[in-house]
Amino acid sequence: GAVVSQHPSRVICKSGTSVKIECRSLDFQATTMFWYRQFPKKSLMLMATSNEGSKATYEQGVEKDKFLINHASLTLSTLTVTSAHPEDSSFYICSATRQGGWSYTFGSGTRLTVV
């Protein structure tokens, strides 16, 4: 079955530094990847949609300069949280789909803590 690997699973960084989170589709080509943010006891909020080779499309209210998304290949998308602050601490989850399908495979998530 389709597998999406997300790394790291947990990261602690200092305020002001940048953190990169990777999302890889291991056994399929992911033409579209989605990045979500989840606050404790809350639902998943879609941050952005990325298509391979194109600029990401950000949801309203999401700072594209703070959350840099790159989808350079059909198997890899990255989310970089730039100049992280404590309020960026959250659980980030990626999801990937094949072309033309509504089959979503989720990564296991990344717990980001900014201190």
Add this chain to the structure above:
Amino acid sequence: AQSVTQPDIHITVSEGASLELRCNYSYGATPYLFWYVQSPGQGLQLLLKYFSGDTLVQGIKGFEAEFKRSQSSFNLRKPSVHWSDAAEYFCAVVPSNDYKLSFGAGTTVTVRA
């Protein structure tokens, strides 16, 4: 406005009892419908999905869901819960002309012995 609603924030059920989780949606046309389960600190696992056809959908782990167009609902059920079913459950929808999945607020299920 398009929305997906899970009215129950938290449900406690005894092991062996039945479980029903509610999901209602508000979309112009019937969207594609999903139920996911999330264990603490983990990603999401698909339980089942509905695109068209038979309105009673069977999923993994003994779960099923019924699509009711007249009620704009897609409720999830399990006849007999196990302690391992304790988790967060999310209903999700996507319009048939889009790929962006939108999630309900989630329902936390606690299973008591």
